[in-house]
Amino acid sequence: MRFTKSGPNIPNELIEAQKKGELLFFCGAGVSVPAGLPTFYSLTKQVAERLHALDDDNNEVSQLLFNNQFDRTFTALKRTYGDKIVDTILLNTLKVTKTPLLTNHENLLKLSINEEKKPFLITTNFDLLFEKVDRKIKSFVPPYLPDLQSKDALSGIVYLHGKWIDPKKNEPNNLIISSQDFGSAYLSHGWATRFLSNLLTRRTVVLIGYSGDDTLVRYLLEGLNSENSENKNQIYAFERGEQSQIDKKWAQLGAIGISYPNHDDLWNTITEWSKYSHDEDHWNKHIFELSQKSPKDLEAFERGQVTNFISTLKGANKFQLYDPPARAEWIYVFDKYVRLGEPKNLKDEAGNEYLLDPIDLYGIDTDPNRTEIELAPSHLKHDIGEDFIDNLTIDHSSNLRERISNLEYRKLFSVNSRVTSLIRWFIKVIEQPESIWWIANQNHLHPLIISEIEKEFSKTTHSLSKYKIDFFEKLILSHKLLERQPTITWYELKFLVEKNNNLFTNSNLHDLESLLEPTLKINHTFSHTSYLATEDENNQKIVFKPKFIGFNHDAIDVHENSLIDVIDILARSLTKYLNLLKITSASISSFLHLDYPTIKLNDFNEDMYETYDNIGKIIVWISHLINRQIKIDENEIHKLSEKWPKNDSFIFNRLNLFIWTYSQDIQKHHIGKHIKNFSDELFWSSVLEADLFKLISNQWNNIQEEDRTIIEKRIIKYYPNTEYFDKKRFEQSKIYHIGRFLSKIESTKIGLSESSRGYLIKIKSSDKWRESFLDNDPFTPNVISGSVKTNTSMEMLDLTLLTDSTKLLDRIEEVEKDRNIVFEQNRLFIGLIQKDIPYVLKLLSNELNLNNLRESFWQQLFYNIPDNATLEEKLLIANTILILPSELISSCRFCLPQWINGKLVNTCRSNQPLFWQVWDYVFIALNTMGVDATKSSFGDIRRGGKIIKRSRKTLDYALNSPIGQLVDAVFSTFNAWELDPMICKKDYLPRFELALNSVGEGADHAAVMIAYRFNFIYYNYKKWTESHLIPLLDIENPLSEPVWNGITLNMPYKESSLKIKPYLESLIKSKPEWFTNEKLKNNLAVYIVALSFWSHSYPKHYSDIELRNLLRKCDIDMLSHSLWMLNQIIIKEKNWLSFGQHFVKNIWPKELAFQNSRLSERWLNLILETSNDFIDATKHIMPYLGKIESGSLFLFRLVKDDKVFLLEQHPEEILMLLDQVIGSRIEHYDFYLKDILDRLILVEPTIKNNSSWRRLKEISR
Known part of the structure; x- marks a missing residue:
């Protein structure tokens, strides 16, 4: 601490x-x-000076003092001047x-x-x-x-x-x-x-x-x-x-x-x-005061003080007794999976994007930084950091694991512990938004939390809002349901049933029902809580959803003798699911669109595969089983369906509809009265249209006349309009849907009744009816993603009547803004683009003549030009670009250059002058519109509401910028047109120079894009590169930063290294202000090692001392990456004995500063990778190893990875390495050390007599 x-x-x-x-x-x-x-040095010097013993710089006393041998200096003084005088001067001093x-x-x-x-x-x-x-x-x-x-x-x-x-x-x-x-x-x-x-x-x-x-x-x-x-x-x-x-x-x-x-x-x-030790109450008060503040307003060490305090039972007990209690926000600090969680891109109220890293807000002083976490091997990331709500990571002597959340709480003793003390604190602040956010992101909660919440609800009065009461009631229910955990797994049951020829015994049926017991879980897809919420919000919403946690995606094959029993259990489970669904905020529409699957009956496995959620898979399963049972004995299904919930719009009405569709005796079902009772929301749901169409096609001729009449009347009645729908839009929808249904019925052998046929004739005579309505297939939802349907149909517009471009585009704009139909968005203009590009260009050109820029429509055009557009249409677009005003090109600055790069390059393969004409026109227009027109679409990164300083002169920014896309388009022509670069350099090089002089960010983005292709340019245009591009690497040049950012992304050819050399040395030595980009620095470190490799053979690009001095100027991250590159070269080239040895002996710096834990970890990894030269690599590398930190990959690989064999082959060398890199104290999660030492004894029993082994054994206890 x-x-x-x-x-x-x-x-x-x-x-x-x-x-x-x-x-x-x-x-x-x-x-x-x-x-x-004085210090010992000052004391020795003062005594010697008083005795004039330092008059001669070369005498014994002067030399001993110079070499800091103070004890020997006093020996020489006493020998020369006597004990008494030396001691007297010493004491006076x-x-x-x-x-x-x-x-x-x-x-x-x-x-x-x-x-x-x-x-x-x-x-x-x-x-x-x-x-x-x-x-x-x-x-x-x-x-x-x-x-x-x-x-x-x-x-x-x-x-x-x-x-x-x-x-x-x-x-x-x-x-x-x-x-x-x-x-x-x-x-x-x-x-x-x-x-x-x-x-x-x-x-x-x-x-x-x-x-x-x-x-x-x-x-x-x-x-x-x-x-x-x-x-x-x-x-x-x-x-x-x-x-x-x-x-x-x-x-x-x-x-x-x-x-x-x-x-x-x-x-x-x-x-x-x-102060802390002398007055425990003072320290207790100090922690109390910290606990009353938001942890994000404190320093990391202060948050560490609080976590240290609650890491003991005594401290946790005091913490839970604080009055008022510590803020709930402290749970974000205590839970390591929150405070060390992944950064997240968010937007502030103004819509500006910023990056929120929880380490910045809630990290403690002993936590690693973000870079260290990202560099850690994935299998070790779980071990990073201390989890203060888990007893095992704090109390290593405990045999029973206990955590506030996310454990299987089957065996839990009722004892007071540090964790239960923290729970009692947490319960006191359970209503705070931080607690609710945290709970909403847990899978399981400690039973004590649930019981304490129940106690709170048993009180006659409490201050919770209705929303929070509802949340906690569902939370309690969800955990109560979780307690009914089956004693068998899904795959165990599947194995037993299949072993019994797919016949279900009574025991199997009981297990099946227990496994299909639904519970409530928080649905994160549709919940809304601000990330790391710290205050109550009106729009905060946590949605619960029933889940089948025992069902494991795979259905079980069912023998025909077990069909009806399994169907009955599945239906009962669905009924329980339905009862839970009704207490959630689920809507019929969203369930039908997102959860109820499409049943095709062609291939059971395909239906299951295309269904995402377990509820959908169970509906697929029961549907296929029902279909089988109908063919065997439909009476059993009929009896069973009579017991199902009536008038259920979520599940069972659709299951009934499925039964009727495939029934062999439909008249016994009396479907008219059932369909009459369907809710409007279900009957007129867009997803039910396909089911009803299928029923009509399969069964209309077999349905009793009375039932047919009921259904026809139900269709013609439609549903009452609401304030939600515009009247005009409602009438349009009514004609569309009734017309389609009645036309479908009319196409059957029996067809419509006379009265209904007359109504259909009336509909079709309306000016709102289009025969093309009948061409549209019934809507089928995307059962995996639940995506919103995009309607690009132009049928609702009469282009013969709307000939005026302004009125037409205004009408399109009006319709596209209309969102009256749920799960559908109108994109009529996209439909028009797909249908007739010349007509679109004519419309937009007319508007330009009327000074109407119509920026949004031009943007839609460039974003949605279809792949199947003809060559003539794309050339027409290219020529139209040449008449666009600069203001419009600026508005289309992102979509237009992307289209030029993505489509126009190939379009102009046979018309290259047109491409360059468009390229030049757009480039000049962007530069004449000022610096905003050349900015990247990537915004600033914000953290905690503050802008984080980050270079905008990188490839990411360039690829999302207008000039960057235009420069990339130039490079795209090389391959697309298959031209000799030397022949067409007159088209390329002047434009590169032009781009490098763009206004604003444009020059930076051009520079990084050109430098990114450095090797290509150097190979084809060596002189131009040496005269125009390489000099930009000079750190005094304003384009130096983007050029360095680009050139290091693809390692420059070794042939160019001597030309780059003076600029590289200047960059590493001077480290300009912008030299903070981690990717740039790490790529440079990799390049330095590549230079070392190239220089190992003739000709020498760099001397050993030049390379060593470059490495001396690198920071720890760069050095770590340099050793990663060294590892890659040695593994690939298998050249440890030549290049590897040489690098360690002659290039790698030997100062203590280069022997820290991170670099030692890299060296150890290299030793393990050179297993064929293990002893030689150990011999040369070991003198430069420092102590390793906890969570070492080296220890893990010796026990769990493919390097275990080294323990058997080289036990003594392994022990030497361990003794070298493990200090006197090692963190608790390095439990691999004990395992390694025990294995060493098995290989070499006498090794336990080694003092190094005994020292390490003492540490590992």
């Missing part, structure tokens, strides 16, 4: 040890520096001011306490600053050290290296300052080492105020490592620096390093920690 924003991350082990009084601070010179005392800054000492005394809350610490400093803070504190000076065998609590200050004595008193001292003193205390006599070794069995020691390079640390830890105590606690050490380097340095000394950026950050942390 971090106590401050930029402070060190304090391990929980230290926080808990401090609470128990088992933490001991071991204090060095750095503790007293803020009080005005350590005098402090009358009012030294003692804040650090005060805080360390508060933290370093025993079980009785009394201070106990060790210092190697000689000063008395701790005693200035507490004058009553006991002190110990060697050889009189605390008795570690005593049962009394250890307290006081241990001056391990001696204590300051006033030099005026002329008393003897035994300060440990020279190399002989250190050797005696820690090595030869070893009294200090033994004391500390014994102390480590009772205390967790933290070194503070030291560096891993200090002489003292070397003596101390080397001495301790020589001791063989089995029960020693771990040693921790604070040091300024980067964590991976600190890890490596201290791991070599047998300790765990804790890094921090600046000394102030450390001391600020110590201050806050001391």
Whole structure:
């Protein structure tokens, strides 16, 4: 946990040890520096200067001091000047001011306490600053050290290296300052080492105020490592620096390093920690205050403090008792699948798109960043981050997993736990929008949540709104239904039935019914909740839908003797489904369009495959079974259908309609009275038309006259108009539908009754009737997607009457805006385009002559020109473009260049001058309309309502821009026209130069598109490329950024590398302000390794030192990608022994900064991939490996992947690698380590005697 924003991350082990009084601070010179005392270097130098021992830069003292060998410096001083004078000067140098800054000492005394809350610490400093803070504190000076065998609590200050004595008193001292003193205390006599070794069995020691390079640390830890105590606690050490380097340095000394950026950050942390430890109520109040705020308004470390607090049972108990309770929004922080969830593109109120990344709003300080998550292997992403609502990720000793949501809650003990404490908090804020959003996105909830909600509803009064009451009632019901889980799976039942020749036993039928028990689930497709909702919204909507969770998509074959039993169970399940459907907000129309499938009866498997949801599959299944039963014994079906729900518009009326359609004795069904009772919404639904048409075709001649009359009257009656429909539009629809139905009946052998036939004649005499209405096939919904039908028919317009272009287009506009028919949108103009392009062009041209631009119609034209348009029609469009005003071309700036690129290129294969004429005309028009006309259609990215700075000079932006599409069209002609590039360069190169001078973003998009084809251009137009394109790489050139963005997307030919070389070196060295594009940087890193590969063979493109210096300028992400490229080359070329070795030995930088965890992971992956050269690769790479982080792919692959065999072939080398890369502390989800160590014993039993194996085994427990 971090106590401050930029402070060190304090391990929980230290926080808990401090609470128990088992933490001991071991204090060095750095503790007293803020009080005005010198560092060990400054102290040594001041003493030497007082003795004039540094007059000669080449004498022994000067050389030892220069090499930071302070203990040996004091040895030389004492040998030359004598002990007494050196000690006197030393003690005088350590005098402090009358009012030294003692804040650090005060805080360390508060933290370093025993079980009785009394201070106990060790210092190697000689000063008395701790005693200035507490004058009553006991002190110990060697050889009189605390008795570690005593049962009394250890307290006081241990001056391990001696204590300051006033030099005026002329008393003897035994300060440990020279190399002989250190050797005696820690090595030869070893009294200090033994004391500390014994102390480590009772205390967790933290070194503070030291560096891993200090002489003292070397003596101390080397001495301790020589001791063989089995029960020693771990040693921790604070040091300024980067964590991976600190890890490596201290791991070599047998300790765990804790890094921090600046000394102030450390001391600020110590201050806050001391407040926390000294006053638990103060910390509790601090967490309470944080909990009352929105977590997104806090810093990541503050959110981390809250998660740390609730990660213990005691903390969670306190958290749930807060009054008022913590905001529900904290669930977004506690649930790692929310806070580390995928970013999402959203739109603000103004319609501007922005990217919302939950890590930015709810991440904690120990979470990885987005890039690290994306680079993690997919099989390890589940292990990233801590899930604070899951007990196993926090309490590793627990054997029973418990989580607030998304577990199978079959075996759950009723105990108070950290998770149940969090649930009790959550229940208190259950009505807040964050809770509702979170619940709506869970599959299962902990039973305690449901029971607590029920308790809330049992109260006589509560403040919940009607909407929320409805939501929670359905939520409770859905979980109650989930409790009825069957004891058999669908495939187990299928196996048993098929084994019994598809006959269902009574037991099988019982299991079938239990598996087909529907439940309620939230339907995310039609629910509306703002992503990560934080406030109540009027338009918030959570929709529940019945689901069959036991049914597993596959139907079971049914023997004919079991048909009626299975049909009966399916019908009962559908009845239960229907009862649940009625308490949801489902409409008949949406169910018929989206859920009820089309039954073709041609192929059962095809019908099942084309049906998406389980409800649809069950309806397909029962329909096919009914059809089989009708052929065997229709009476059984008739009896069964009599028990079905009456007048149900969702399912059973359509099932009855299906039975009547295929009935062999339809008269017994008396269908007239049934159809008469069909609701208007069902009968006149567009999806029922096909069913009714099929019934008429199959059965009209067999239906009793009385029933036929009822049906005819039902059709002619139509349905009453409502305010929803325009009167004129209603009359049009009425004529259309009644006319189609009556015409269908009239086409049968019996036909219509006389009165109905007269009504049909009346309809057909109406000026609104079109005989073409009969050509339209009945509407069949898309049962998979439920898409909206697009009506492009022009029948509702009489083109002979509407000859005026303005009136016609106005009428089309009016009709297209009309959405009176559900699931249908009118796109008449598209129909007109498909029917008659010359007529469309004539209309629009007439409007241009009348100064009516009609931008939307021109846009529809360019977006919807059919693929089957003739060559003459497309050429006519091209010629028409040449008369369009610039304003109109600007309005069509996205669709028109796309059409030129996508269609006109091929159209003008035999008329190339026309293509260039159109290209030039559109290009000039766009540039004359100003910078807005050349902008990309991609908008700015927003995060949290703020615009995120992102380059608009990339290929993505260019591909969605007018100029980018025009430039791409030029390149498209190369292949489409099959011309020799050298012959037609006069058409290409001038236009490239023209495009590079476009206004606004146009030049950038042209540059990135041209640079993207760099290899093609360099190959065909080398001189032009060297004179016009490569110079644009100069970082001072305004087009440098887009050219670099484009050129790196396809690795430039190696032949061009020498020309690019000076620009690459300048870019990497200078890193201009725009050099932040991750894709660009990573592509450059890959290119550098490719250069290394090319330069390995003759001719040399770059020297080894030039390549090494380029890599030195790369950041961690770039270096990681460079090693990925190295891996790819070595795998493909199988050249580890040649190029791979050379790269590691001569090109890769050797500084500590290049040995962090991410790069080490890449190196380890390379070692695993070079399994044929495993030992050699390990030998060369191992010196440059740092410590790996938790969730390592290396550990996973050794256990789970295809590299397991390496454990058997190279157990000792594997152990060496593990010892090198695993520090003293490893996170809990690296459970693979224990598995690896156990496997190593099986392969090589004696390996457990290896000290490295024993160390790692201790860590893996």
